[in-house]
Amino acid sequence: MIEGSKVIVLPFPGQGHLTPMSQFCKRLASKGLKSTLVLVPDKPSPPYKTEHDDSITVFPIPNGFQEGDDPLQDLDDYMDRVQSSIKNRLPELIQDMKLSGNPPRVLVYDSSMPWLLDVAHDNGLRGAAFFTQPWPVSVIYYHVHKGSFSVPSTRHGHSTLASFPPFPMLSANDLPSFLCESSSYPNMLRIVVEQLSNIDRVDILLCNTFDNLEEQLLKWVRSLWPVLNIGPMVPSMYLDKRLSEDKSYGFSLFTAKSVECIEWLNSKKPNSVVYVSFGSFVILKEDQMMELAKGLKQSGCFFLWVVRDTEKDKIPKHYVEEMGEKGLIVSWSPQLEVLAHESVGCFLTHCG
DSSP: OOTTTTTEEOOOHHHHHHHHHHHHHHHHHTTTTEEEEOOOSSSSSSSOOOOTTTEEEEEEOOOOOTTTGGGGGGGGHHHHHHHHHHHHHHHHHOOOOOTTTTTEEEEEEEETTTTTHHHHHTOOOOOEEEESOOOHHHHHHHHHHHHHHSSSSOOSSTTTTOOOOOOOEEEEGOOOOOOOOTTHHHHHHHHHHHTOOOOOOOOEEEEOGGGGHHHHHHHHHHHOOOOEEEOOOOGGGGTTOOOOTTOOOOOSSSSSOOHHHHHHTTSSSSTTTEEEETTTTTOHHHHHHHHHHHHHHOOOOOEEOOOOOGGGGGOTTTHHHHGGGGGEEEEEOOHHHHHHHTEEEEEEEEOO
8 A cells, every 4th residue: 555655744634734745745746756645634534535546645543533523622632632643653654664665764744743753763764844834934933932032922012022033123013923912822822832842853844935935034044954945835737837737736624615616706706705714723712703704794795704514603693694695605615726716806814
């Protein structure tokens, strides 16, 4: 099953992390390199398919939850179970690959799971941390980890922070919201900061960005660590068009309402639709959902709103009927196609 794989790729179990890392596997396949993509899905037996069946092997590891559970209700418990499952099963996978005569050489792991570096080294593999976010965000988190300034940093007044390389003087409003309101998502703050905890020991850092986007910052980053920018990780037909068959990401943790979404968008004028999606991980409180629903209604704009099945009970009663053709609410969407559609004029998201 895994014959010939030299690279193991392990994304954080969220769609926004799976998407670029699965695309990375497809890029490897286009170069003739086989990979094993390790997933930690919520569903026991997801129907993962890829057009690169000979080059990409999908290896699911159960996350420790039963079908029907909502694992995101307790982030600490979720992360503990994911870590335990991976630590138990990944070494077995590596050993199986070695016994098959095709030992893997490197583990490409999501930077938000830094403990995987030790798993790689303990099993004789090199560790490559894959950063899904661009370098400015990672560098700020790095300075938080190093103690260059304390959190939370106030948003009020005109407070400024001591400048730290390679940025100019920053105010609190320039920082990610995690740092200004650390009590809102304390567990998430810990995760994003700890991803830099062992960065000095990583064999190579891969980042979903490109040199021209952040040239000055890269000079400083590369003076500290071995960095390779490999982005943007989007299908070739949306970018350079070198790979004619690369038209979609090919992997999804959810079933998208593709036909319904595109047909609805086709009926709308250019730049007339607000697309709203907070991804596979963010959980909004009921009052936040109420406020968002009210805002969309009062805007008078057409909107396509992605609300996961586990969150739909927070939508105001009779809201769908009230909005009629003005809005379409779906459990998941083909985001690449949606964002490329001419009717979409605004994208409302959590921005990581």
